[in-house]
Amino acid sequence: CKKPNCNVTKFRNPDGTLRLRNPHIKKLRDGDFLYHLALGTKSHNLEEMFGDVKFVCMGGTAKRMETLANYIMKEIGYKLPTGSTLQDLTSSSLRFAMYKVGPVLCVSHGMGIPSISILLHEIIKLVHHAKAKDPIFFRVGTCGGIGLKGGDVIVSDSVIDELGNPYYQQPVCGKLVKKPAILDKKLAQELKSLSELDDGFEVVNGTTMAANCFYEGQGRTDGAFCEYTEEDKMEYLKMLHKKGVRNIEMEGTVFAAHTYHAGIKSAVVNVALLNRLEGDQVTTPKEVMMEWQNHPQIIVTRYIKRHLQNS
Numbered sequence: 440c441k442k443p444n445c446n447v448t449k450f451r452n453p454d455g456t457l458r459l460r461n462p463h464i465k466k467l468r469d470g471d472f473l474y475h476l477a478l479g480t481k482s483h484n485l486e487e488m489f490g491d492v493k494f495v496c497m498g499g500t501a502k503r504m505e506t507l508a509n510y511i512m513k514e515i516g517y518k519l520p521t522g523s524t525l526q527d528l529t530s531s532s533l534r535f536a537m538y539k540v541g542p543v544l545c546v547s548h549g550m551g552i553p554s555i556s557i558l559l560h561e562i563i564k565l566v567h568h569a570k571a572k573d574p575i576f577f578r579v580g581t582c583g584g585i586g587l588k589g590g591d592v593i594v595s596d597s598v599i600d601e602l603g604n605p606y607y608q609q610p611v612c613g614k615l616v617k618k619p620a621i622l623d624k625k626l627a628q629e630l631k632s633l634s635e636l637d638d639g640f641e642v643v644n645g646t647t648m649a650a651n652c653f654y655e656g657q658g659r660t661d662g663a664f665c666e667y668t669e670e671d672k673m674e675y676l677k678m679l680h681k682k683g684v685r686n687i688e689m690e691g692t693v694f695a696a697h698t699y700h701a702g703i704k705s706a707v708v709n710v711a712l713l714n715r716l717e718g719d720q721v722t723t724p725k726e727v728m729m730e731w732q733n734h735p736q737i738i739v740t741r742y743i744k745r746h747l748q749n750s
């Protein structure tokens with residue numbers, strides 16, 4: 440199907456709940472246990488716990504996701520039940536951390552494609568089992584910008600891998616399987632439009648490259664190994680920039696591919712921690728970096744707020 444959002448309509452039921460693209464799950468005799476979340480269909484009432492989820496925000500670290508949950512809570516005016524505090528709902532898994540603020544889930548994904556891939560499998564099953572309707576997924580993260588200042592935000596309109604492929608490929612049962620890495624372009628444009636003049640940071644749309652490595656895979660010359668020159672690196676980064684790549688991070692392809700495959704609208708919103716055309720080392724003071732990491736959260740929270748008000 441060539442129509443935009445074709446998967447979104449194809450893999451959702453008319454009421455917006457997700458159809459799981461795995462016939463085996465229904466046949467699990469003891470229910471489905473989401474091991475890395477320590478939640479299961481037998482052990483928990485997932486529909487009661489998560490049936491109202493409309494937005495899922497994923498980001499690298501547990502702390503950042505807790506900060507985001509608290510920020511969203513304040514912005515949407517959500518009150519926790521009297522006497523309760525924000526809980527990590529996956530605490531017994533000791534892997535990821537997940538916070539729920541009304542219709543918003545904030546969950547950490549760790550670093551890199553394998554880590555977020557595990558999380559995506561389990562969160563997609565979670566929203567399916569919970570019968571959540573039309574959930575939208577965001578990755579709110581950090582990246583290296585190409586030609587952008589530290590603190591600027593890139594909302595990806597497309598994602599590619601290190602070889603320029605617009606898909607996520609993975610060996611499955613000994614064969615290489617490709618899944619198109621497609622993000623919702625309208626969502627990306629709307630997120631960009633939510634930037635305000637006095638924000639103090641730019642928000643741009645652009646292509647994101649997802650690499651499997653922070654060092655050689657991103658053309659850095661400051662890893663433990665480097666068998667190329669500074670000139671090779673600059674040539675590579677400039678070539679990427681010419682192709683429309685505005686940032687490099689480590690999860691975009693699988694995030695876009697798995698959400699698209701599941702029929703979920705999604706967006707990748709990253710803050711640049713440095714301009715890779717000017718260097719490789721991330722040396723910005725911690726307090727500045729902590730402030731910058733709020734920038735994608737501000738944009739995504741504006742979107743969530745606007746859509747909750749209109750729903």
Ligand code: R2B
Binds near residue numbers: 551580582689
């Ligand atoms: C951005 O930052 C992390 C590496 O430092 C990685 O998770 C990513 O995509």
Ligand code: URA
Binds near residue numbers: 584
């Ligand atoms: N995260 C990355 O993956 N690359 C950077 O340069 C900065 C953050």
